[in-house]
Amino acid sequence: MRFLFILLALYSFRFCWADESTSRKILFFDLWKLDSWENIELRQGEPTWIEDCDYHDPSFADSGIYFPSVWIDTATKQWRMVYSVKWSPLTLMAASSQDGVVWRPMSVAASSPRSDQLAPNHLLTVPSGSGGGVYRDPLRTDGYAYRIFGRQSGKPVFERALKDPDHHWHQIAKSEGEKRYIEEGITIVSNDGLKWEVKTGKHWNWQAEDWYPEPPVFMFWNMSKKQHVMVARPGWGDRRQCLRTSRDLQSWNDPELQFQPDSIDTAGPMGMYGMPVVPVGGGAGYVGLLWIFHNSSSEPVRSFNQFYGTMDAQLAYSYDGVRFFRGLREPFLKLNPIPQPGCTQIRPCSVVETDDFVFIYSEGHRGAHGRERAEQRRSNQPLASLMLHRLRKDGWMYLASRGDWARLQTKPFVLRSPQISINAAAGYGEVQFQLTDEASKPLQGFSFDQCAPMQANDSTNYQIKWKDANLADVLDQPLRLEIRFRQANIYSLEMAHHFLDAHDMWLLKDGKGLPERPRFDY
Numbered sequence: 001m002r003f004l005f006i007l008l009a010l011y012s013f014r015f016c017w018a019d020e021s022t023s024r025k026i027l028f029f030d031l032w033k034l035d036s037w038e039n040i041e042l043r044q045g046e047p048t049w050i051e052d053c054d055y056h057d058p059s060f061a062d063s064g065i066y067f068p069s070v071w072i073d074t075a076t077k078q079w080r081m082v083y084s085v086k087w088s089p090l091t092l093m094a095a096s097s098q099d100g101v102v103w104r105p106m107s108v109a110a111s112s113p114r115s116d117q118l119a120p121n122h123l124l125t126v127p128s129g130s131g132g133g134v135y136r137d138p139l140r141t142d143g144y145a146y147r148i149f150g151r152q153s154g155k156p157v158f159e160r161a162l163k164d165p166d167h168h169w170h171q172i173a174k175s176e177g178e179k180r181y182i183e184e185g186i187t188i189v190s191n192d193g194l195k196w197e198v199k200t201g202k203h204w205n206w207q208a209e210d211w212y213p214e215p216p217v218f219m220f221w222n223m224s225k226k227q228h229v230m231v232a233r234p235g236w237g238d239r240r241q242c243l244r245t246s247r248d249l250q251s252w253n254d255p256e257l258q259f260q261p262d263s264i265d266t267a268g269p270m271g272m273y274g275m276p277v278v279p280v281g282g283g284a285g286y287v288g289l290l291w292i293f294h295n296s297s298s299e300p301v302r303s304f305n306q307f308y309g310t311m312d313a314q315l316a317y318s319y320d321g322v323r324f325f326r327g328l329r330e331p332f333l334k335l336n337p338i339p340q341p342g343c344t345q346i347r348p349c350s351v352v353e354t355d356d357f358v359f360i361y362s363e364g365h366r367g368a369h370g371r372e373r374a375e376q377r378r379s380n381q382p383l384a385s386l387m388l389h390r391l392r393k394d395g396w397m398y399l400a401s402r403g404d405w406a407r408l409q410t411k412p413f414v415l416r417s418p419q420i421s422i423n424a425a426a427g428y429g430e431v432q433f434q435l436t437d438e439a440s441k442p443l444q445g446f447s448f449d450q451c452a453p454m455q456a457n458d459s460t461n462y463q464i465k466w467k468d469a470n471l472a473d474v475l476d477q478p479l480r481l482e483i484r485f486r487q488a489n490i491y492s493l494e495m496a497h498h499f500l501d502a503h504d505m506w507l508l509k510d511g512k513g514l515p516e517r518p519r520f521d522y
Helices: 003-017 153-163 170-176 372-377 504-507
Strands: 025-027 034-038 042-043 066-072 079-084 092-096 104-105 122-126 146-153 181-191 195-198 219-221 228-234 241-246 256-258 270-272 276-279 286-295 310-318 329-331 345-353 357-365 384-392 397-401 406-410 413-436 456-463 481-488 487-500
Touching: 042 406, 066 104, 066 357, 122 181, 122 195, 146 153, 146 195, 153 170, 153 181, 276 345, 286 329, 286 345, 397 406, 481 487
Parallel strands: 066 345, 310 345
Antiparallel strands: 025 487, 034 406, 042 397, 066 079, 079 092, 092 104, 092 122, 146 181, 181 195, 219 228, 228 241, 241 256, 270 286, 276 286, 286 310, 310 329, 345 357, 357 384, 397 487, 406 481, 413 456, 413 481, 413 487
16 A cells, blocks of 8 residues: 555656646736836735525534535535534534535435434444544545544543553543543545544554644645645643644654744734645645634633634645735635624635536634634524635636736746636626746747737626747747726736746757756645
8 A cells, every 4th residue: 555655656757747738827916027017006815705605413402513524416416514513512413415405314324224323324432532624635545535634532532642651641541530630543444435443543643642732623635745734832821833744644843933922913812723734726825724713802811722712714725735924914705794604703614616616614603712612602693603604716816907007027937838817806897818938028029919809798708819920839938918998907927837046047048948947836
């Protein structure tokens, strides 16, 4: 299995760099790829709350929806969801949908009837356990396609520690009895997303017995590094975010701190509670939806840490899946007005991308953090439910004009294939295009006046063309793309390209080839 994994990783690594004709997107998380711009504003995307997707499990009227994980089943084309109706004990349930909006409980009783089943769509309960989002492993490492990385404490762990002389807590359990801190990491695994089992023993914190991250735990696959990446908090009650990587889900690198409040975060006490991460733009980068816990209060702290407050989500991004940035540091998923769902907490857990949209699924709460149970006891309706926000494809960040005409110019690049497309909303505006050399001199036939402008058009894949010139004639030479537009939003570009440094350009102009593996080509 390990040998097969290495072969797959090497093949993927070779393919990623050898096929330079593959189109890649340019997303506007920032303006790094631009050398100049005028009248441009970089804006954050605006996800739309889809009110029809206010789902809660009908069998648990006084419970919520925790860690909703959604994907489209490739065999049936059905949308599937796995979630817990409790933070702890983790109580996994299943639901299905035709469109990703309207959900119904998915009966699994007929295929696996059990005496402990709480409802027809009940999958598994982990006593004294808690978890996070479902990780869909693209390599099926160790044979499993689906994983939840969680924690377990209490009697189950105490009994395992008592029986196993090699257990980290054996001596304390034997001599001192049950302790609150006797806990361990567990992995909940499945091959079909419906039949789950709990794995203990050599698991994801086996080599770091001094590391006890508090849930939620999220995972993503770093395609460029060929690594599984865990996103978790450094310790119990430590509301920062760190990353930990592995190639085989057995041996793990040390956790590396990624986010903590800094000198800009002075409005009030805050914490980074969790962060699901997804690859975006077909290799253009990674997006993280960072849970921001707002702890401002006029009351003094009466527990180990700040326990009460609201929660929303900020946009974070990375080009390599290793170093993340926090973007504009404004709420990306904004709280709804009271008393709508998500008026106190919105906790995103999974993202599904279709041909035209991005679907973001979250826990939506009407009770503040630390007050959920008390508020639920006073209410006759569920106060925690599934929330859906829908975003335009590639709409994480975009470029807009500050008034009338705006203009941008890219850094020098080479084009590997004769196609350039743009994702833009210009239903009531216009977008024009021009190609120049590295000195900003327009190429013959590729000027603004000679382009086929995008007018009264809203498209996620508009092909950029010129009236009497062909992109095949300008491959593998230094280019700049200029765009000018009015009353339009620019979301992304897509082309087979490589952005040049000066050394690349000197080699190119001397008839030499570029390096086989360009570095930092994001």
